[in-house]
Amino acid sequence: MIAKSGEPSSAPVGAVLVLGGGVAGIQAALDLAEAGQKVYLLESRASIGGTMASLDKTFPTNDCAMCILSPKLVQAGRHLNIELITYADLEKVEGEAGRFRVRIKRKPRYVDPAKCTGCGDCATVDVPDPAELVEHRGELWIRRLDIDEVKCTQCGDCVRACRKENPEAPAMGSVHHRQSEEAQPGRRTAGADLRDLRNMDGAGRLAYWRRHMSRCIKCYGCRDVCPVFVESECRMEEWARPGRLPPDAPLYHLARAYYIAARCTHCGYCEDVCPGDLPLRTLVDLVRHADPGDLFEFVPGLPAAAGRRMRRAFPLPKKAEGTA
Amino acid sequence: MSPAFILTTCPFCGCGCGFYLVVVNGRAVSVAPCFSDRVSRGGLCIKGRRAHEFIHSKDRLRVPLIRRNGGFAEATWDEALDFVAGKLSAIRSVSPDAVGLLSSAKCTNEENYLMMKLARAVIGTNNVDHCARLCHASTVAGLAAAFGSGAMTNSIPEVAEADCILVTGSNTIEQHPLIGTRVLEAKERGATLIVVDPRETMLSDHADIFLRQRPGTDVAWLNAFMNVIIAEDLHDKTFIAERTEGFEEMAALAGRYPPGRAAEITGIPAGDLAAAARAYARAGSAMILYSMGITQHTSGTDNVKSVANLAMLTGNVGKACSGVNPLRGQNNVQGACDMGALPNVYSGYQRVADPAARAKFGRAWNAELPERPGLTLCEMMEAAAAGALRAMYIMGENPMVSDPDSNHVRRALGSLDLLVVQDIFMSETAALAHVVLPGVCYAEKDGTFTNTDRSVLPVRKALDAPGEARADWEIIRDLARRLGSGAFSYASPAAVMDEIAATTPSYGGISHARLEAGETPAWPCPDARSAGTQFLHKDRFARGRGLFHAVEYRPPAEETDAEYPLIMTTGRTMFHYHTGTMTRRIGLLNHEVPAGYVEIHPLDAGRLKIADGDTVDVASRRGEIAIAAQVTERVPEGTVFIPFHFAEAAANVLTNRALDPEAKIPGLKVCAVRVTGRNGR
């Protein structure tokens, strides 16, 4: 559970990484911090507290669980020697005892924790079909981090609520600015597109994507501006024949969408910068929860059949007609 | 080390997209979108997205070079400028007209203005021109005759709202990507899209009506359009009566071009022609977009006049979402023309031959100005080859790759006494120079560009110049001072713009302060209170009444024969810009299109036993190049297409120098060639 880094173990002060922010991790962190160590408390979920926070009584004394836990939560949150790293996972540990180097991957969030004042207004807005409602102060709340991205229609109401409460430094800027600013009359929201797409049959979906992808001018903007894109990893240029316009659909777009789907923060930047106005976020949303077979009648592992199907769906440029 | 975001304007095409250049520690590291930009709205094409990559190329020119003993030797600025000034003043004292200057559509308005001032006020010649000669000289001549002003009549955002868009001779999505996407946006909104082009393009795949004419037969189909419109009584009689003249002659001529006859000339089926003409005429607002496919012909001016006829016939001029819209290629080709880097006009198209204009500029510059219009770019090359022109000063152009008949250009430049090239890279032209002066790119200087819809856009200095390179306006200013001029005491480009505003009525209200405040006014903008002009010719044409021209079809200068049986046309691709000096230094663009190629139809390829990817020889009456073949149905049978970006397989070795009689534009789009495979032999 405990890893040390920095000075050799004989030195009185060092840094400790505590993995897991349940009650055991919290207690360990507090003890180490009191002993003069700098503690990084890493928690995979959005907040520390773990399972104990959802228990009523503890065994065998029947004490109130929150009565034991809450002072520790506050202590851990305020302790000058403890740095909380929540909503993040440990990826790699290198080195030896006393000199560990760790690599931590933060999961994307919608809220800038440095700016968030904790007012909670974002969570009070009416979110259609929410994943889980929590009662709080007599109202039904939705935990922003638990929103099911596919169900989220990107209405932008939570962002507007945040801006209203906190106009100088809104903590949520991440929902599609076009919708949150209502700047684009006539444009459908990604949510509406997504709902319709789910109700379409295969042919309808293909027609939808073919229509939109034929407008791509291959600027690579969707990839280049994505905040989670890591250079050298997403090689969408290798999925389309060089020099061809529009790029080979849907491979070019799917390559990016599948690469990014698991980490997409839903910022909508890709769609904002797309000069061809492709519904790119809708695509990322879709691939996140559906495999290519459902989306494009594409059968992974069956190249020949897949190839035939893809060709039917996305024929090469039509034959020249009426030539001189 | 926090990044700085500098809002500037794309250095590639005439759309004029704005973006932020992101600078960290004195290096441009990326391009960030600007959502409030009027043209780009945050989107950019692949070139704009990579506009930071060539800036820090290792092979940027950093020090002045002087040719000594056959090679280049590094020199100080004083040495180089003294050398140039010495030679130029010697030649000037014999004959000022033995000097020719090429200005640049890549440089700012301020620099173009200084260049033409240098030519006229200091050297005393009107021999100043730039590459607009190769693209839209026929537009300037043709539209000036028809409307009185040779620029795009309407603005870019209007494209998305038109009811019908007729695109001809423009591969809009590849050449003007952010205008192309607006055409697609209009299509999504339900507009009718008509594309007339010999070559299949991405845009033609979206067209409702796609007509493929034989290259060089545009006047014929345009006349046939008008024939159908008049015959079916779809013309706008009120507009014609109130706003135009010359209708009767034009109508009589169009009467001789029924669709059947045009079909024979152009190869477009008569029924399709008539259907397209009806769709255009019936639309509430119909816009015409055209580009090199109309202008780069020996009949270029005629083509442009015919396009203007068509728009006036249906009343589609002087209102929103309509008009005649030549898409200007270079980022600042509109500005370079506006600034008078042309042999016959001062800034704002004030004619050199007009004594009042000459007197006005003479007073402003305190100089005696030459009255005879100067030589055009192609004429300068002829004069150089013939020995009449002794010195050339070329700023930011690469005629060795961009001009027709490269072998001839090489001979012409080789016979000069003095060739000065001011550029950012050692281009094919700079390699021939006696003196090479290192200029700077868009990111290293202040100034303005004027994009294709006449908006004046800011260019801001984000970086220091590499090595000892200097901003182009400083180089011209310092050279002018050395040549003894007292009228070049500018401290900054803003001061130059103030002079431009004072001497140029259409730029009268433009100043750097306004651009700093976030405005991008489109000319005409006569004074500081004017917000600029969204579309031209609103209640009255610039020349008073719009003039119809009766234009007969003339076959292209070069016809195919048994020896040269194929028609070659040239053009660009999405992935490179012009002669490639900048874009070929950008990794992703080279990944997309690394080398030149010739597109050839499968039937032609089959006959010549050429397979996709083979190296073939393409020969015209002027030269021969080896190039890879791309077998594709995007070109019609009998026609081949070569992009002209690539110096090692330069399309312009093959092209024809024959000129349009009025505008002196060469017929780059049509020349007869022979293609030979290497397998059959």
Ligand code: SF4
């Ligand atoms: S509305 Fe904004 S400031 Fe308030 S809790 Fe939500 S994110 Fe934080």
Ligand code: SF4
């Ligand atoms: S919405 Fe687009 S730009 Fe934003 S993280 Fe997801 S894929 Fe990247």
Ligand code: SF4
């Ligand atoms: S941003 Fe849009 S146009 Fe550019 S590559 Fe991506 S999908 Fe294509």
Ligand code: SF4
């Ligand atoms: S469309 Fe033209 S101006 Fe815009 S980014 Fe591309 S090259 Fe630059």
